[in-house]
């Protein structure tokens with residue numbers, strides 16, 4: 002008979018679970034398991050009243066383990082760890098069993114089967130809990146310094162924000178000047194402010210701040226150490242190349258984007274009179290009189306949208322994403338053209354107008370100022386041809402708003418509305434082990450709940466290195482990274498889950514297999530009792546468990562998921578008695 | 580063949596009154612509520628978009644502007660204030676000038692000053708001409724009889740000559756309209772399609788049954804009164820001028836029609852003028868200069884027509900003759916200028932558009948039936 006006192010709570014989740022799984026049977030069976038002191042069901046286990054009930058039961062019965070059979074651990078692990086803490090149960094002696102996603106939702110047509118599966122999963126959960134030991138969070142002291150990679154608008158603003166909350170900041174920029182793309186813009190929407198001036202203001206604030214150190218012509222080339230205390234190696238190109246090391250608690254990556262460069266001949270690119278939106282914007286901003294290109298007056302402009310964005314999935318290396326900023330940029334550029342002297346006829350060949358939010362006003366204004374819009378079919382982009390004799394450029398497209406009729410426009414200038422692409426950043430990606438998404442931009446952990454965090458603790462992403470966005474959105478994400486940095490650096494310490502791998506030093510014979518397999522560089526070689534052994538840095542270990550099975554002598558165990566626990570869970574599922 | 584765009588078209592149409600077309604964002608609300616809009620004729624959205632794009636050839640051969648009767652509901656409901664109804668009206672003005680091979684129409688619509696000047700010059704020339712002619716014929720003190728100032732038999736001949744000229748001019752324009760239409764729509768209709776659809780022509784000329792389908796019925800009723808009065812007057816003048824002019828006894832067989840038609844004309848014109856002054860309905864909200872010129876001319880013609888008759892009946896022959904000359908000074912510019920080149924041309928183009936639309940339907944049904952090897956379908 003086990004001496005443990007475990008509470009088991011089976012949730013009905015309204016009818017989500019209760020309508021398919023016979024919860025009473027599950028409770029009944031759980032109550033008979035060794036070590037179970039309390040077994041109950043509740044309509045909603047996560048509700049306040051049930052949480053209080055759990056706390057009360059635990060105090061009354063002196064519970065030392067908790068099993069909640071409800072929904073996915075992604076949803077409520079932290080909720081019930083907290084309940085355990087309030088109930089004086091060690092939070093790591095609580096087990097979440099998922100009987101909603103894994104039973105009721107998946108087996109709606111088989112109530113008996115769903116119930117049987119729930120019984121087994123709960124038994125496995127109880128078995129695991131029975132073998133838990135109380136664990137304490139790993140507390141690491143953090144370095145109150147931060148590194149920002151990238152000196153564009155997002156990086157500058159993040160550096161300033163970090164300094165303003167009292168952290169020391171190192172700002173690393175690859176180019177020999179700060180400011181990035183925005184510094185090259187003149188009028189920006191929607192406020193009409195000058196991009197160059199905005200960035201200059203920001204740059205002088207950054208340069209004037211005593212707690213910010215700026216390195217230009219510099220790159221982050223390596224990172225070592227662990228969460229809260231990283232050593233970053235920076236290479237600086239001066240008279241000669243030198244490297245320095247800085248100690249930082251967090252790293253904000255804001256390395257920006259590149260513009261899509263059309264291939265030769267793509268939408269007529271490479272011919273005289275076919276240019277990208279970036280080139281066009283420069284042309285317009287340099288004009289004071291009537292618009293001219295290569296000395297020729299421009300009376301008709303054709304914009305072709307979505308060039309290099311939203312490419313069909315089946316194409317090799319396609320950019321399937323929407324670049325998001327370009328609809329706004331093109332309508333805005335057309336308004337800048339409207340403001341020049343002389344009448345210019347402007348045609349926008351688009352797929353969908355995605356002038357989201359208040360940018361809709363740009364679209365509305367450009368319409369009213371006489372821009373014409375042609376909606377071309379997704380699968381049939383416009384073609385651009387140049388008559389070799391007359392040199393006349395003709396854009397041909399089908400217009401869905403004219404029942405698919407084919408239209409031909411003679412244009413003086415064709416502007417390809419090109420999107421954003423990820424920067425080539427191999428070195429940095431490798432140095433930081435940053436995850437890269439399908440589209441080639443850096444990936445966050447969760448797009449809604451953890452939008453600037455990466456799987457590398459303490460390394461945050463901001464601005465267009467994560468996804469195409471405009472400058473204000475970039476600054477927003479930069480500031481989000483600032484507050485995430487503050488959350489770990491301002492307390493002076495951070496807490497990590499203790500669910501990490503440990504080595505039984507007496508058993509270990511140092512073969513190095515574990516070190517080779519660890520993706521986080523958490524394992525190193527050391528001496529113990531006169532022999533070579535593996536030691537695991539618990540702040541670097543992520544608890545992935547990859548090293549456990551490779552150890553030939555079985556010296557490694559994973560806290561919270563020990564071999565014994567896993568075995569007991571399998572037994573529980575198979576219905577083998579304990 | 581791709582439709583080649585004319586980027587300047589929308590700018591050009593501005594002179595015809597299309598000032599807000601660029602605001603349209605193609606939501607289609609207007610076409611959803613227009614009773615004349617259907618799968619084949621998306622009125623007015625398609626025309627709005629064609630104009631924005633500058634699809635000139637398409638628009639030039641389109642019947643759709645004529646299938647709109649300007650009830651104005653679309654303009655009231657348009658979320659962007661793009662004034663689709665007024666834009667359709669301005670497209671009708673533009674089409675009128677496109678059909679017209681002389682270029683006079685274009686001049687009139689683009690400059691009301693020219694229109695007014697030419698009308699006034701035509702009126703003065705008419706006045707001088709008829710005064711000299713009258714003096715050669717008899718005495719200003721005689722309205723009828725052997726020594727009449729403007730003997731009705733001779734005026735009658737003049738009327739027919741003028742009618743001939745008018746039919747010629749209008750006929751040329753109508754032929755161009757037909758050609759634009761068949762070219763732009765690539766319409767290939769057999770003679771039988773043209774013949775079978777023929778009854779639509781007089782029906783839509785006299786009664787405008789399509790106009791009656793609009794939610795607002797009053798404009799149709801007023802228009803019908805105007806139209807019938809006008810036709811009645813035309814018949815009287817063309818065929819019964821002698822009976823109309825001779826006196827002193829009133830010949831009720833013709834005069835009762837004359838009085839009714841005059842009352843109808845004057846009443847409808849006054850209602851229209853009042854509406855435009857008060858902007859009482861969407862149709863009357865935007866008045867192009869040509870609208871005013873047209874209404875005022877019609878009012879002058881109708882009132883002087885009645886007046887000269889009253890003066891004559893009252894024995895004031897000299898005054899009646901002077902008024903008669905003034906009347907003719909209105910009639911001639913109205914018939915020679917307004918009917919073939921101005922707003923009145925719509926009385927030919929509109930029924931013709933309805934007719935041609937039916938011809939096209941019939942031709943397509945016939946082609947489809949032939950493809951299936953069956954007999955052409957009868958039109959509903």
Ligand code: SF4
Nearest residue numbers: 307310324325327328
């Ligand atoms: S923002 Fe507009 S132009 Fe750019 S990819 Fe998206 S839809 Fe295309």
Ligand code: SF4
Nearest residue numbers: 603604606607609657
């Ligand atoms: S005219 Fe107005 S209602 Fe009609 S499609 Fe355009 S915006 Fe919509």
